Amino acid sequence: MNKLRSTITYLVLAIFGLTMIVPFIWMLTTALTTQSEFNKHETIFIPKEEYHVWNHDGQVDRILLVMQKEQTSVIHVLDEKLNIAQEYIEVPSLQVELVRKKPSLHFENFSKAFKKVPFGLYFYNTLYVSFMSLIGVLITSLLAAYAFARMEFKGRDLFFYLFLSMMMVPQPIYMISSYVLLDKLHWLDTYNALIVPWMANIFTIFLFRQHFMGLPQELFDAASIDGCSVFGMLWRIVIPLSKPIIATASIFSLISSWNSFMWPLVMINRPELRVLQVGLSYFNQEASTQTTLLMAASTFSIVPILILFFFAQKQIIASYAKTGLKD
Amino acid sequence: MKTKWKISPYLYLLPALVIVIAFRLIPIVMSFILSFYNWSIQGTGDFIGLTNYIAMFKDKIFWQSMSNTFWLVIIQVPASIVFSLFFAVLLNKIKYLKSLFRIVYFMPFVTSLVAVSIVWKLIFAEQTGLMNTFLGYVGISPQGWLSESRGIFLMMFQDLGIKLNLPQFFHGPSQALFGIIIMTVWKGLGYNTIIYLAGLQNISKVYYEAAEIDGASKNRQFWNITLPLISPTTFYVLIMTTIVSFQTFAQIYLMTDKGGPLNTTKLIVYYIYEKGFDLLEMGYASAIALTLFILILALTIFQRRMEKHVNY
Numbered sequence: 209m210n211k212l213r214s215t216i217t218y219l220v221l222a223i224f225g226l227t228m229i230v231p232f233i234w235m236l237t238t239a240l241t242t243q244s245e246f247n248k249h250e251t252i253f254i255p256k257e258e259y260h261v262w263n264h265d266g267q268v269d270r271i272l273l274v275m276q277k278e279q280t281s282v283i284h285v286l287d288e289k290l291n292i293a294q295e296y297i298e299v300p301s302l303q304v305e306l307v308r309k310k311p312s313l314h315f316e317n318f319s320k321a322f323k324k325v326p327f328g329l330y331f332y333n334t335l336y337v338s339f340m341s342l343i344g345v346l347i348t349s350l351l352a353a354y355a356f357a358r359m360e361f362k363g364r365d366l367f368f369y370l371f372l373s374m375m376m377v378p379q380p381i382y383m384i385s386s387y388v389l390l391d392k393l394h395w396l397d398t399y400n401a402l403i404v405p406w407m408a409n410i411f412t413i414f415l416f417r418q419h420f421m422g423l424p425q426e427l428f429d430a431a432s433i434d435g436c437s438v439f440g441m442l443w444r445i446v447i448p449l450s451k452p453i454i455a456t457a458s459i460f461s462l463i464s465s466w467n468s469f470m471w472p473l474v475m476i477n478r479p480e481l482r483v484l485q486v487g488l489s490y491f492n493q494e495a496s497t498q499t500t501l502l503m504a505a506s507t508f509s510i511v512p513i514l515i516l517f518f519f520a521q522k523q524i525i526a527s528y529a530k531t532g533l534k535d
Numbered sequence: 536m537k538t539k540w541k542i543s544p545y546l547y548l549l550p551a552l553v554i555v556i557a558f559r560l561i562p563i564v565m566s567f568i569l570s571f572y573n574w575s576i577q578g579t580g581d582f583i584g585l586t587n588y589i590a591m592f593k594d595k596i597f598w599q600s601m602s603n604t605f606w607l608v609i610i611q612v613p614a615s616i617v618f619s620l621f622f623a624v625l626l627n628k629i630k631y632l633k634s635l636f637r638i639v640y641f642m643p644f645v646t647s648l649v650a651v652s653i654v655w656k657l658i659f660a661e662q663t664g665l666m667n668t669f670l671g672y673v674g675i676s677p678q679g680w681l682s683e684s685r686g687i688f689l690m691m692f693q694d695l696g697i698k699l700n701l702p703q704f705f706h707g708p709s710q711a712l713f714g715i716i717i718m719t720v721w722k723g724l725g726y727n728t729i730i731y732l733a734g735l736q737n738i739s740k741v742y743y744e745a746a747e748i749d750g751a752s753k754n755r756q757f758w759n760i761t762l763p764l765i766s767p768t769t770f771y772v773l774i775m776t777t778i779v780s781f782q783t784f785a786q787i788y789l790m791t792d793k794g795g796p797l798n799t800t801k802l803i804v805y806y807i808y809e810k811g812f813d814l815l816e817m818g819y820a821s822a823i824a825l826t827l828f829i830l831i832l833a834l835t836i837f838q839r840r841m842e843k844h845v846n847y
Binding site for chain 1: 543544629650724726781832
């Protein structure tokens, strides 16, 4: 009975697990299929390829079969780039062969997508914006959290509640006014628009504050006796003891800026400042018929985050799990 | 040592404070002010009082996008909670492959909404998509996942041969919106599952052991122990999922044709975007944004109140 129960559990988890990853598998396999093969919509998951060749005098040419009769067939002969080189040639049917390749993987879709759209540049922009925001977030959050956690000053609670209430406001609410504000600052269409507003993260401040409050007071007392300055304590005691939580916050920050979409979509117009997500969305509009290239680009855009995820999955999942636990 | 601090705490706070004030507080206040102006993208406008709000209440598309958003939230949030609790309970039971399943379930959550939306658009394609291909295997005719504007309740009743003579709102979300809902549940499931899993691991085994001795069935154990003790997590998931679900944007931008068919997938945040950045009526868009803010705020406060009544 117990065995049956656990088998069913595994089965259910596996079936739904499959629905979780099937879209990714499809994304990748479509990215590796040729467009003409994809348009046939015969294959799912294992990219295959079927085409006719004309095998004559030891020479094999790719062809398009126009009409096949018992004795002779009418064909178009294709050149290397699969453009039609010779039209309507009549050849013996015996020389026409069907080639089936399975699997037939077309990695050139990735380079083709790169030729259409400067994804390398978008990649660089995303990295730059993500890391600059990360540096900003770490500096502002460490300082502010240190003040909130280990110092007493007038208005501390007031500032604390100000931050807390600001955290609750969803981004779309202040999107339009931020646009107006950044316009007044002449920051639209600059990196500043993507970086500076995101150089403070209130959630990270609270995360750090929580951790800093748990550090033993004795450490600070001892350091104080040794003549350590206030900033020295942050640098020499707090930060070294907070490496795991700093790593956690960094991962949150990187993932969210890598995936952020609406903000850069609105704030940036110049193509050379586009981040990966925005570049991909424009490609989605322009290349709606080039499905396989679109999938190649999509695959490319999620790979960095997936690599980060697979290497640090334990820490990442544990960190996200902690966000739900209340203190 | 605590007497030493005078100016320095403020210096530590300053960098974060400057950014929070400049790029959160000021825009939020500005958004309130803008909603009383007929502000355009040129950066000027006249004070027009409540005109935007009055126009909003008369705007059919505004109400349509409100009702679309309502259906999205009212279906997506419970579905997400039920599924994620279900998977968390299953994951909590098993011994082997636990981390593999966690990775698999969590993958959609860490990947970008843009890439995922583009893939799902393809999956939902009417003639060629994966979804209809699979449905075809079990004998279901192709569905218009992103193209059918009829409400799902209406369609269900039609299949049963009953004519539904009710206002459009009661026809339910269009099948196109239902497609978006499926995809959105799929995307966020991993996070909620992980949160629930952490919550389940916090429940002391003692309760289950006692129930086991009393001869309570697994079913009763779930309803009488797990569900009540997990309720703080449920409230967290409820509030978070609701807030996130109200903000659904990228899916609509990428998967639909401007909230079509017939505006049935136009959600409120997409409408704000459209009014503000496509039609350049920024004052009007701000009025909608502020209305949304008040709505989310009220809901959050309501859910918090409920939590206090129900908490164990």
